[in-house]
Amino acid sequence: MLRPYVEFLRSIPTAPDRVHREGQCPFCGGLPWISARRDGSLMEGARRMLGCALCGGEWSFGRILCPVCLEGDPAKLPSFRNETHANARVEACETCKRYVKSIDLSEDALPIPEVDDLVSLSMDLWAVEQGFTRIEPGLAGL
Numbered sequence: 001m002l003r004p005y006v007e008f009l010r011s012i013p014t015a016p017d018r019v020h021r022e023g024q025c026p027f028c029g030g031l032p033w034i035s036a037r038r039d040g041s042l043m044e045g046a047r048r049m050l051g052c053a054l055c056g057g058e059w060s061f062g063r064i065l066c067p068v069c070l071e072g073d074p075a076k077l078p079s080f081r082n083e084t085h086a087n088a089r090v091e092a093c094e095t096c097k098r099y100v101k102s103i104d105l106s107e108d109a110l111p112i113p114e115v116d117d118l119v120s121l122s123m124d125l126w127a128v129e130q131g132f133t134r135i136e137p138g139l140a141g142l
């Protein structure tokens with residue numbers, strides 16, 4: 001009877017000595033520097049993945065949830081986009097004033113988060129002007 005439980009434990013990569021918070025990397029406890037939306041199966045719809053700034057791993061995370069303060073009210077979680085960078089978005093949280101850059105990888109397969117992040121740097125500048133702070137900086141240091 002215990003077997004499914006043990007198999008589940010084995011299936012998740014755990015770093016045993018770290019205490020993890022929701023919103024942090026389940027492997028190393030790092031914070032997300034990027035959020036990516038990908039097509040899942042038809043049953044799941046597009047999934048939101050967070051990319052770890054420390055170990056480069058990624059994990060799936062709720063679409064309406066702030067990775068920092070775990071705010072779950074959609075009214076407090078605005079996402080901003082502009083015409084120039086149609087597949088990049090700023091997913092902000094009004095409660096803790098942090099944001100994560102979100103890249104849409106479901107519309108075409110080409111975008112590479114690192115590249116899209118750099119190309120859409122103006123969105124970071126804009127977000128900072130609005131008083132938001134990025135959870136973890138991207139390659140450009142913003």
Ligand SMILES: [Zn+2]
Pocket residue numbers: 025026027028029030052053054055056057
């Ligand atoms: Zn990590």
Ligand SMILES: [Zn+2]
Pocket residue numbers: 066067068069070071093094095096097098
């Ligand atoms: Zn928050």
